[in-house]
Amino acid sequence: xxxxxxxxxxxxxxxxxxxxxxxxxxxxxxxxxxxxxxxxxxxxxxxxxxxxxxxxxxxxxxxxxxxxxxxxxxxxxxxxxxxxxxxxxxxxxxxxxxxxxxxxxxxxxxxxxx
Amino acid sequence: xxxxxxxxxxxxxxxxxxxxxxxxxxxxxxxxxxxxxxxxxxxxxxxxxxxxxxxxxxxxxxxxxxxxxxxxxxxxxxxxxxxxxxxxxxxxxxxxxxxxxxxxxxxxxxxxx
Numbered sequence: 001x002x003x004x005x006x007x008x009x010x011x012x013x014x015x016x017x018x019x020x021x022x023x024x025x026x027x028x029x030x031x032x033x034x035x036x037x038x039x040x041x042x043x044x045x046x047x048x049x050x051x052x053x054x055x056x057x058x059x060x061x062x063x064x065x066x067x068x069x070x071x072x073x074x075x076x077x078x079x080x081x082x083x084x085x086x087x088x089x090x091x092x093x094x095x096x097x098x099x100x101x102x103x104x105x106x107x108x109x110x111x112x113x114x
Numbered sequence: 115x116x117x118x119x120x121x122x123x124x125x126x127x128x129x130x131x132x133x134x135x136x137x138x139x140x141x142x143x144x145x146x147x148x149x150x151x152x153x154x155x156x157x158x159x160x161x162x163x164x165x166x167x168x169x170x171x172x173x174x175x176x177x178x179x180x181x182x183x184x185x186x187x188x189x190x191x192x193x194x195x196x197x198x199x200x201x202x203x204x205x206x207x208x209x210x211x212x213x214x215x216x217x218x219x220x221x222x223x224x225x226x227x
Contacts, residue, residue: 004156032213043118043204043218044157051213089157093213100145100208100216101170104156 004092006105013112019077021108023090026071030092034102035064035075038087047088048075080112117141120205120219128227129195135222137188137205143217144210146188148180151202151221163188164210192224200226 005024013019023033034049050057050064050073057064063076077084090105118139127133139146148160162170163182177199179191188205202223206216 009154034215036218041220043120043206043220045218046215049215100147100214101159101162102157102216106154106156 004090004103004105006090006108008108009106010109011111013080013110015080015082015112015114017080017112019080019084019110019112020074021088021090021110022072022074023092023105024070024072025092025103027092027094027103028071029094030103032093033064033066033073034091034093035062036089036091036104038089038107044089077110080110082112082114085110085112118205118207118217118219120203120222122222123220124223124225126225126227127192127195129197131195132191132193134192135190135203135205135224137190137219139186139188139205139207139217139219141207141217142209143207144185145208145214146182146185147206147208147216148188148190149204149206149218151204157204161190195224195226197226200224 035047036044037047038044048059048062052068061078066073087107087109089107091102093102121136145164150158160174161180166182177194181189202221204221205219208214208216
């Protein structure tokens, strides 16, 4: 019940295209859903995050769509660029602790071809 | 220096060695974390320190021993490791509170011979 399932494992997109990565969860106590971006040789960096009281959050070319009833959320990267090539992780955590206890998806390797 | 700094970046050790990984954060955070990242697996939370007190230990073998001497420093002491312990070990920090962003270091790539 603590799992977060992420798909696809890898994604190839042409420059200018839309990249879509999906995540699903079972634990209805999750109430914070961040996405992290990781480049080779670097640690994950927070990209964008959403709470379940909104259905969508947009920051530049990155949008999270959240479907509470389906227990799914997704990352959309508009106008994908070669510099977006990285591994993307979705995650989820619950309230009620004094620290962050993130459950991560398995990651999606995104390759954007020029 | 800003952010979360981990040293060393790479470590090769034999199964009988003892070594330590170091993490330092310059963000004024008071919660720190150790994660293990293996290929094709989700990041695994190993330990959490909140206000310098260990609050989470996710069934990690005793050959991994964390230490948090103050809110800015975190260590992971290693001894008698196994080949399956080869992975990228990531440190992160956040402000104490649930659902605060975690800031990661670039990790230590550990290889066990």
